[in-house]
Amino acid sequence: xxxxxFFMGMLLTVGVTVAFAQNEQCxxxxxxxxxxxxxxxxxxxxxxxxxxxxxCPTLRYYHYTDGIKILKSFLTDKNSADYDKYFQELxxxxxxxxxxxxxFATRQRGVPTPARLLAEKAGDYLQFAKNPDMKQAYQWYxxxxxxxKTNSRATAILSFVQMSKELVKADxxxxxxxxxxxxxxxxxxxxxxxxxxDDEAKKNWDAVKENLVAEFINSGVADCESLQNIYGPRVEDxxxxxxFLVNTISILSMMGCRESQVYxxxxxxxxxxxxxxxxxxxxxxxxxxxxxxxxxxKYFDEAIGMEDDDAKKxxxxxxxxxxxxxxxxxxxxxxxxxxxxxxxxxxxQPYILxxxxxxxxxxxxxxxxxxxxxxxxxxxxxxxAIAVDPSCEEQARQLIRQYSAYxxxxxxxxxxxVKAGERITIGGWIGESTTVRTK
Numbered sequence: 359x360x361x362x363x364f365f366m367g368m369l370l371t372v373g374v375t376v377a378f379a380q381n382e383q384c385x386x387x388x389x390x391x392x393x394x395x396x397x398x399x400x401x402x403x404x405x406x407x408x409x410x411x412x413x414c415p416t417l418r419y420y421h422y423t424d425g426i427k428i429l430k431s432f433l434t435d436k437n438s439a440d441y442d443k444y445f446q447e448l449x450x451x452x453x454x455x456x457x458x459x460x461x462f463a464t465r466q467r468g469v470p471t472p473a474r475l476l477a478e479k480a481g482d483y484l485q486f487a488k489n490p491d492m493k494q495a496y497q498w499y500x501x502x503x504x505x506x507k508t509n510s511r512a513t514a515i516l517s518f519v520q521m522s523k524e525l526v527k528a529d530x531x532x533x534x535x536x537x538x539x540x541x542x543x544x545x546x547x548x549x550x551x552x553x554x555x556d557d558e559a560k561k562n563w564d565a566v567k568e569n570l571v572a573e574f575i576n577s578g579v580a581d582c583e584s585l586q587n588i589y590g591p592r593v594e595d596x597x598x599x600x601x602f603l604v605n606t607i608s609i610l611s612m613m614g615c616r617e618s619q620v621y622x623x624x625x626x627x628x629x630x631x632x633x634x635x636x637x638x639x640x641x642x643x644x645x646x647x648x649x650x651x652x653x654x655x656k657y658f659d660e661a662i663g664m665e666d667d668d669a670k671k672x673x674x675x676x677x678x679x680x681x682x683x684x685x686x687x688x689x690x691x692x693x694x695x696x697x698x699x700x701x702x703x704x705x706x707q708p709y710i711l712x713x714x715x716x717x718x719x720x721x722x723x724x725x726x727x728x729x730x731x732x733x734x735x736x737x738x739x740x741x742x743a744i745a746v747d748p749s750c751e752e753q754a755r756q757l758i759r760q761y762s763a764y765x766x767x768x769x770x771x772x773x774x775x776v777k778a779g780e781r782i783t784i785g786g787w788i789g790e791s792t793t794v795r796t797k
Contacts, residue, residue, distance in 0.1 A: 384414035388421065395424040400431045408447070415454060419462040419469055422455040426482075433486045445486050452479035473505035477514035484517075492528075496521035500539070508549050512566045519543045519570055523577045533579045533588050537609055540574050571612075582615035590620040597627040604628065607636055616643050635664035639674060646677075651685035654678070655694075672702035679711055688715040689787050706747025710754055713739035717761060722786035727770035733761040735784050735792040767797045 387406035394403035407428060410421050429448040433441060456472040456479070463469040470478075480498035484490050499518035503510050519540055526536035547570060551563035574580050579588065589606050596602040603624050610621040616639070625640015642657035658678035662671050679694035692715055695708035713736040720732035740754040740761075768778060771794070776782065778796045783789070 380413055384410050384417055388414075388418055391421065391424065392418075395428065400428045404428050404432075411451065411454060416458050416461055419459075419466065422451065422458075425451050426455075430482075430486070436488055441488075445488075448482060448486065449479070452482065471506065471509075473502045474509075474511065474514070477502035477506075477511065477517070481513070481517065492521055492524045496525055503543070503546070508546055508553065510546065512547070512550075512562060515543050515546055516566055516569055516573070519573050523573050527578050530579060536577060536579065537605065540570065541605055541608060544570050574612075580609075580613055582610075582613060582618050585610055585613060585615055586618050586620050589624070593620055593623045593627065598631070600628070600631050603631070607640060611636060611639075616640070617647060622647065633660075633664075635661045635670070635674075638664065639677070642674075642677065642681075646681050646684075649684075651681040651687075654681040655690075668701045672698045672705050672708075675701060676705070676708050676711070679708065683711060683715055683718075686718075688719055691715050704746045706743035706750035706754070709739045709743035709746070710750060710757065713737075713743075713757060713761070716784075716788055719787070720764075722784055722788065725774060727766040728774060728776070730764055730766040730770070731776075731782060731792065731794060732784050732788070733764045734795040735788065735790055736761045737795065738792050762795075762797075765795050765797050771796065 387409045391403045391407035391410060394400070395407065403424065407421055407425050410417055411425060426448065429444050429451065432444040433448070435441065452475065456475045459469050459472050459475060463471075476498050480495045480502070483498070484495050496518075499514060499521055502514055503518045506514070522532075522536045522539040526532040544567065547563055547567045551560050551567065554560035554563055579585075589610075592602070593606070606624045607621065607628060610616065610618060610624070615621050622640050622644035625637045626644055628634065628637040629641050638657045638661035642654045642661065645651070645653040645657065655678045658674050658681070662674045662678075665671050665674065675694045675698035679691045679698065682688075682691035682694060692712050695712050695715075698705055698708040716732055716736045716739070721729045722732065723729055737758050740758050743754045744751045771777070776794055778794050780794045781791055782794055783791045
């Protein structure tokens with residue numbers, strides 16, 4: 359019995375001695391590796407740093423960040439003999455970093471979560487793998503973003519959608535997943551922007567949102583015809599599926615496909631489940647397409663009443679104005695255009711629509727030359743559209759050229775005692791003043 363206790367004591371002593379020696383060697387290697395890494399001498403830092411990670415993986419967190427820098431410095435030539443070795447070591451180091459990060463986080467601040475580190479691994483993988491598997495990178499980004507949510511870095515959210523885009527470009531059958539990924543990423547970016555601590559952070563997140571839209575548009579499956587083909591056959595089977603309908607409406611609305619059959623159908627079914635502002639807009643377009651402009655305006659009004667965003671209200675009011683213009687209700691169309699302008703002062707399209715309404719009803723006197731002065735007022739509206747909203751300049755200038763051809767000549771106005779440059783009020787339902795223009 360005493361002999362057994364003696365040997366057990368000896369074994370314990372040997373074990374402690376070995377562990378102490380190992381820790382002592384790790385401390386020595388740590389000092390050498392850190393000094394070399396800090397001076398940029400990655401060749402000398404490599405072996406001692408890797409030894410620390412192998413023998414004492416929880417000694418210092420900076421050996422992981424140093425190790426990443428060291429290994430990346432070796433991965434500059436994909437044809438080098440040791441490239442595959444260093445690349446695999448980088449991937450293994452990333453795995454170990456994720457494994458031990460929670461323990462480091464209990465001892466020091468600023469240690470990233472395993473989910474955030476997974477996105478960093480995905481980035482390294484895409485940058486350094488000779489033939490990266492996009493599906494693998496996508497899965498890593500997806501897991502990271504779904505775990506981190508609004509705590510995700512902007513680059514991770516954007517890369518997640520970029521990988522999803524690559525997969526849908528290779529396989530159109532991936533479209534549903536791509537659309538879901540896009541919507542989820544956009545929602546996270548919007549929440550992050552809303553919660554941004556300062557203007558600069560908000561500006562950065564707004565830029566991310568713009569980049570997400572660009573990725574969506576460049577996916578190859580985001581035109582109205584493709585969306586109709588993808589979602590059209592599925593709407594009837596999902597007419598009670600709120601999530602499906604909401605996603606479908608959001609995507610089609612964002613892509614400007616509000617006159618497509620699938621948009622109006624999905625909106626109609628969504629309205630039965632929950633009469634939201636967006637659903638009401640879709641129902642309005644359903645009536646608009648069928649030529650029932652009064653019903654269309656009714657639902658546009660309902661949507662405006664439910665909507666909180668003034669920019670969206672402006673779009674709805676403008677759409678109602680377009681419906682009324684088609685219904686030849688010109689004065690009402692102008693009223694809705696003015697509502698749209700009140701909601702959004704830099705919105706040029708309502709001014710263009712007012713000009714088109716005036717051009718449809720130029721006759722306010724018995725004199726043809728005076729009637730043609732209506733086109734001078736049309737040009738006023740078109741110039742105002744350009745002034746407040748340069749994006750509509752091309753359309754406005756085309757109409758200016760068209761309407762200018764209808765202006766009266768100075769000779770036409772001579773008998774009325776009217777000269778170019780004078781102010782005159784256009785009568786009838788229009789009732790606005792303009793400066794006289796002539797050919």
